[in-house]
Amino acid sequence: MTFSLTVREHLMIAHSFRGDVFGPAQRLHGATYLVDATFRAAALDDDGLVVDIGRAGDLLRDIVGALTYRNLDDEPDFAGVNTTTERLCQVIGDRLAARVRDGALGDVHLTAIAVTLHESHIAWASYEVAL
Amino acid sequence: MTFSLTVREHLMIAHSFRGDVFGPAQRLHGATYLVDATFRAAALDDDGLVVDIGRAGDLLRDIVGALTYRNLDDEPDFAGVNTTTERLCQVIGDRLAARVRDGALGDVHLTAIAVTLHESHIAWASYEVAL
Amino acid sequence: MTFSLTVREHLMIAHSFRGDVFGPAQRLHGATYLVDATFRAAALDDDGLVVDIGRAGDLLRDIVGALTYRNLDDEPDFAGVNTTTERLCQVIGDRLAARVRDGALGDVHLTAIAVTLHESHIAWASYEVAL
Amino acid sequence: MTFSLTVREHLMIAHSFRGDVFGPAQRLHGATYLVDATFRAAALDDDGLVVDIGRAGDLLRDIVGALTYRNLDDEPDFAGVNTTTERLCQVIGDRLAARVRDGALGDVHLTAIAVTLHESHIAWASYEVAL
Amino acid sequence: MTFSLTVREHLMIAHSFRGDVFGPAQRLHGATYLVDATFRAAALDDDGLVVDIGRAGDLLRDIVGALTYRNLDDEPDFAGVNTTTERLCQVIGDRLAARVRDGALGDVHLTAIAVTLHESHIAWASYEVAL
Amino acid sequence: MTFSLTVREHLMIAHSFRGDVFGPAQRLHGATYLVDATFRAAALDDDGLVVDIGRAGDLLRDIVGALTYRNLDDEPDFAGVNTTTERLCQVIGDRLAARVRDGALGDVHLTAIAVTLHESHIAWASYEVAL
Numbered sequence: 128m129t130f131s132l133t134v135r136e137h138l139m140i141a142h143s144f145r146g147d148v149f150g151p152a153q154r155l156h157g158a159t160y161l162v163d164a165t166f167r168a169a170a171l172d173d174d175g176l177v178v179d180i181g182r183a184g185d186l187l188r189d190i191v192g193a194l195t196y197r198n199l200d201d202e203p204d205f206a207g208v209n210t211t212t213e214r215l216c217q218v219i220g221d222r223l224a225a226r227v228r229d230g231a232l233g234d235v236h237l238t239a240i241a242v243t244l245h246e247s248h249i250a251w252a253s254y255e256v257a258l
Numbered sequence: 259m260t261f262s263l264t265v266r267e268h269l270m271i272a273h274s275f276r277g278d279v280f281g282p283a284q285r286l287h288g289a290t291y292l293v294d295a296t297f298r299a300a301a302l303d304d305d306g307l308v309v310d311i312g313r314a315g316d317l318l319r320d321i322v323g324a325l326t327y328r329n330l331d332d333e334p335d336f337a338g339v340n341t342t343t344e345r346l347c348q349v350i351g352d353r354l355a356a357r358v359r360d361g362a363l364g365d366v367h368l369t370a371i372a373v374t375l376h377e378s379h380i381a382w383a384s385y386e387v388a389l
Numbered sequence: 390m391t392f393s394l395t396v397r398e399h400l401m402i403a404h405s406f407r408g409d410v411f412g413p414a415q416r417l418h419g420a421t422y423l424v425d426a427t428f429r430a431a432a433l434d435d436d437g438l439v440v441d442i443g444r445a446g447d448l449l450r451d452i453v454g455a456l457t458y459r460n461l462d463d464e465p466d467f468a469g470v471n472t473t474t475e476r477l478c479q480v481i482g483d484r485l486a487a488r489v490r491d492g493a494l495g496d497v498h499l500t501a502i503a504v505t506l507h508e509s510h511i512a513w514a515s516y517e518v519a520l
Numbered sequence: 521m522t523f524s525l526t527v528r529e530h531l532m533i534a535h536s537f538r539g540d541v542f543g544p545a546q547r548l549h550g551a552t553y554l555v556d557a558t559f560r561a562a563a564l565d566d567d568g569l570v571v572d573i574g575r576a577g578d579l580l581r582d583i584v585g586a587l588t589y590r591n592l593d594d595e596p597d598f599a600g601v602n603t604t605t606e607r608l609c610q611v612i613g614d615r616l617a618a619r620v621r622d623g624a625l626g627d628v629h630l631t632a633i634a635v636t637l638h639e640s641h642i643a644w645a646s647y648e649v650a651l
Numbered sequence: 652m653t654f655s656l657t658v659r660e661h662l663m664i665a666h667s668f669r670g671d672v673f674g675p676a677q678r679l680h681g682a683t684y685l686v687d688a689t690f691r692a693a694a695l696d697d698d699g700l701v702v703d704i705g706r707a708g709d710l711l712r713d714i715v716g717a718l719t720y721r722n723l724d725d726e727p728d729f730a731g732v733n734t735t736t737e738r739l740c741q742v743i744g745d746r747l748a749a750r751v752r753d754g755a756l757g758d759v760h761l762t763a764i765a766v767t768l769h770e771s772h773i774a775w776a777s778y779e780v781a782l
Numbered sequence: 783m784t785f786s787l788t789v790r791e792h793l794m795i796a797h798s799f800r801g802d803v804f805g806p807a808q809r810l811h812g813a814t815y816l817v818d819a820t821f822r823a824a825a826l827d828d829d830g831l832v833v834d835i836g837r838a839g840d841l842l843r844d845i846v847g848a849l850t851y852r853n854l855d856d857e858p859d860f861a862g863v864n865t866t867t868e869r870l871c872q873v874i875g876d877r878l879a880a881r882v883r884d885g886a887l888g889d890v891h892l893t894a895i896a897v898t899l900h901e902s903h904i905a906w907a908s909y910e911v912a913l
Contacts, residue, residue: 135380141534141550151589157534157550175340196544209830249790272403272419282458288403288419306864327413437602471699568733665796665812675851681796681812720806
């Protein structure tokens with residue numbers, strides 16, 4: 128038995144990629160990412176919840192808010208890193224996991240966090256990490 | 259190797275929640291839930307199917323039909339229970355599983371059932387149970 | 390030449406309908422409505438905008454926030470009124486129009502406002518009013 | 521009687537806005553735009569078409585291809601112009617209209633072109649121009 | 652002031668096209684069409700409705716049901732006609748209009764009917780006819 | 783830790799089914815399938831990728847292109863096979879897996895491939911195979 132709860136936000140950034148594999152995406156361009164954060168648990172709490180959806184949404188907005196309306200090429204956190212859709216899933220997923228371990232959602236018993244970023248209507252990436 | 263088939267229905271209900279964590283959702287309100295029921299199998303049957311989509315759809319409509327256009331606060335089945343999105347996933351998933359075990363879809367060899375309820379375009383929950 | 394800008398919110402309410410035509414929806418039930426508010430103009434302003442999307446979003450959230458997490462059957466504004474999807478489009482559209490005329494979006498030159506409410510993935514209604 | 525045909529593409533760009541109204545979007549950031557181009561006609565041609573969908577798609581890809589994977593702040597065409605979602609609708613719509621008038625879709629009898637750009641799942645803009 | 656109500660169905664057919672413009676679509680192939688039928692009115696009725704959504708849905712299902720799971724190349728109604736997406740919008744729209752004029756939705760005061768058929772996530776067509 | 787990348791294409795085919803279970807779908811009809819191909823890996827490569835999205839898209843288009851605009855009843859590959867949505871997921875998934883093993887995406891370290899086909903807005907199927 129597995130339960131999950133997902134909340135959606137979005138993120139608008141500029142960036143460029145290094146490496147021939149990226150073709151025209153080596154130029155400075157940008158993206159809107161739809162960001163789906165999924166919280167998994169083996170059981171519901173006494174309120175019938177995986178997590179408090181209000182706190183989950185606030186936490187995701189906080190993490191996404193630290194990235195949005197920026198040129199990721201200028202962010203020290205991403206120096207030397209290609210901020211691919213896959214990589215940004217990991218960044219957001221790991222930041223969520225760290226905050227959950229630090230108690231940002233209270234005393235929850237989550238088993239995993241998954242993050243999906245949709246870069247367009249025809250491409251998306253995901254990352255899942257155990258807690 | 260895993261196969262799955264998913265059918266979608268929807269459900270319109272009223273309810274309220276008990277507990278400070280729910281904030282304004284403690285008031286009587288309601289929701290449209292998009293209900294996605296997924297049937298999993300390790301192999302396809304002789305017709306090339308996980309399950310007969312017609313029977314799967316009828317079964318889901320039957321279970322959803324017993325819930326829709328109701329105030330869940332007044333339903334004896336949910337006395338003392340917060341009918342959160344996560345909980346309703348479980349209710350529908352367990353009812354589907356019980357009906358499948360009772361032969362409602364015929365002699366099928368399913369490994370699991372998963373149910374996802376979308377409460378809006380920015381929030382959804384899931385429940386998966388092995389068969 | 391016509392320009393428009395649309396912002397999306399959502400709304401979760403309980404209500405019931407009076408009249409045989411409504412069948413089982415005469416019972417107390419509820420809905421999530423996706424609310425799309427469209428602002429139309431014949432030209433863009435000096436910033437290249439129909440309206441400031443931030444102010445438009447705040448205005449829509451304000452109007453939607455006065456309705457959400459409520460049982461519309463108990464709201465004095467709707468006494469004796471069936472709060473159908475069509476009617477709620479009109480309520481939200483007329484409230485937006487009144488606020489725009491009162492300057493809530495500043496000195497804008499809008500020609501019309503349209504509101505669409507999606508009650509499920511298979512049904513929606515719209516209302517358009519000239520300004 | 522009105523007919524229309526719509527084709528969808530997408531576009532990934534970087535840009536920034538000038539003006540206090542834009543708040544954090546004054547910083548260099550970016551967007552994925554889903555681009556819907558609609559061609560309108562009063563009647564269908566002898567093949568039963570508004571336009572040849574293949575040629576319409578090629579034309580839209582050609583126009584979108586000249587914009588994508590770029591920093592619009594560096595494009596001479598947009599010097600001194602805020603490349604808002606509304607404005608980009610107009611740019612793409614006017615370029616489509618000019619190409620249609622020049623025969624890019626053959627001898628068609630279109631009455632209007634409309635362009636919608638979705639900047640996220642919660643905001644989009646449109647532009648319609650008569651032919 | 653304009654009101655509208657839309658209901659969605661779907662349709663699965665085989666067909667082929669005649670004419671070089673259709674390229675590989677001259678071969679027998681098929682499509683799922685999402686069918687959106689929109690009913691427009693200048694005012695709501697005493698129940699607060701454009702039309703009874705139940706009757707509207709039944710009418711659309713009836714018309715769509717006469718087309719679905721068929722090879723349109725074999726249907727006498729379409730002899731010598733390319734059943735393009737645009738043309739099928741017109742067929743369904745005109746059948747809806749005829750049935751509405753014959754009282755299939757009761758004594759309604761509709762001003763127009765519009766039909767949109769989505770042939771994929773990247774292409775759709777529409778037809779609108781006054782009543 | 784799991785990463786995945788998904789790309790979407792579509793496919794338009796005619797076919798019929800053999801077996802009473804299929805009801806009216808025993809007649810020749812057709813479908814548009816939205817085809818989502820997911821590539822899974824335990825780690826990202828040096829470029830920050832699961833796979834090169836350009837090559838992944840080309841590979842999927844190549845496999846889908848060999849099926850589209852055809853009557854699957856006439857394809858030797860499917861003689862005696864019901865080309866159900868589930869079965870087509872497997873066909874596309876196995877073809878992707880074979881091509882990946884043959885190096886079509888270069889020297890990648892994928893753990894699994896999953897394919898989802900949406901046959902309409904209310905039904906879809908999936909297949910996942912380990913690599």
